Amino acid sequence: MVKGTFITVEGPDGAGKTTVLNIIAEELAAEGYPIVQTREPGGSPIAEKIRQIILDKKHTEMDPRTEALLYAAARRQHLIEKIIPALEKGNIVLCDRFIDASIVYQGFARKIGIDEVLKINRFAIENTMPDLTIYFDIEPKIGLERIQKHRQGEMNRLDLETMEFHKMVREGYLQLLDRFPDRIKKVMADRPIEEVKTEVKKLILSLLVKR
Numbered sequence: 001m002v003k004g005t006f007i008t009v010e011g012p013d014g015a016g017k018t019t020v021l022n023i024i025a026e027e028l029a030a031e032g033y034p035i036v037q038t039r040e041p042g043g044s045p046i047a048e049k050i051r052q053i054i055l056d057k058k059h060t061e062m063d064p065r066t067e068a069l070l071y072a073a074a075r076r077q078h079l080i081e082k083i084i085p086a087l088e089k090g091n092i093v094l095c096d097r098f099i100d101a102s103i104v105y106q107g108f109a110r111k112i113g114i115d116e117v118l119k120i121n122r123f124a125i126e127n128t129m130p131d132l133t134i135y136f137d138i139e140p141k142i143g144l145e146r147i148q149k150h151r152q153g154e155m156n157r158l159d160l161e162t163m164e165f166h167k168m169v170r171e172g173y174l175q176l177l178d179r180f181p182d183r184i185k186k187v188m189a190d191r192p193i194e195e196v197k198t199e200v201k202k203l204i205l206s207l208l209v210k211r
């Protein structure tokens, strides 16, 4: 029987997920909550190796279904090695991206199909779904500008096609929000970090008091 609480954050790149999660993890830990913070793809040695294969810029010929299977494989390994043991010990697991990222990026934006990607991910994760998923909503243009601003010209792949892709990503998340309204909660991420953090923390605490 799993005793812990499993919370994931999702959203387009540059929405502020990592920034806000870092602050909240630190605050909750200081307040005495047993926090385990982790991220996908990666989060365990085997899963990190799979991440390197997926994100390797040399792998331009990678087929979308291969990519989806690799994400699902990394997810399974991370779940078995890290998330489930932490939940069994009663921890609150805060995870940066999980199954919804695959549904949206591979299923919707790469056009494999939401239900196809759900199927392989159900195989990968069996029954371990998040208790709560916080979706950081932001216009892709703003998210990408944030990333560019801090990487100072290094990342210049932001042509029209990738903007189209990122728009699909947001659209995919909004569809998931409609499909799973009880699990996924939306936060407007186009606001100062402190405001976003306060709202996200409120959502987390309101789940924790119920349990």
Ligand SMILES: Nc1ncnc2c1ncn2[C@@H]1O[C@H](COP(=O)(O)OP(=O)(O)O)[C@@H](O)[C@H]1O
Residues within 6 Å of the ligand: 011, 012, 013, 014, 015, 016, 017, 018, 019, 020, 146, 147, 150, 189, 190, 191, 192, 193, 194, 196
């Ligand atoms: N609310 C915010 N307003 C302005 N800049 C932000 C905000 N949240 C994050 N950032 C900055 O935007 C960049 C991307 O944030 P990050 O947390 O890495 O996003 P994500 O994990 O969603 O891709 C970082 O440089 C971060 O400092």
Ligand SMILES: Cc1cn([C@H]2C[C@H](O)[C@@H](COP(=O)(O)OP(=O)(O)O)O2)c(=O)[nH]c1=O
Residues within 6 Å of the ligand: 012, 013, 014, 018, 040, 041, 071, 096, 097, 098, 099, 101, 102, 103, 105, 106
């Ligand atoms: C977990 C996951 C991530 N991704 C993508 C989303 C990101 O663009 C990238 C992860 O890179 P990462 O550097 O972790 O980005 P971020 O800080 O924005 O989360 O992988 C998928 O396409 N499918 C998935 O299942």
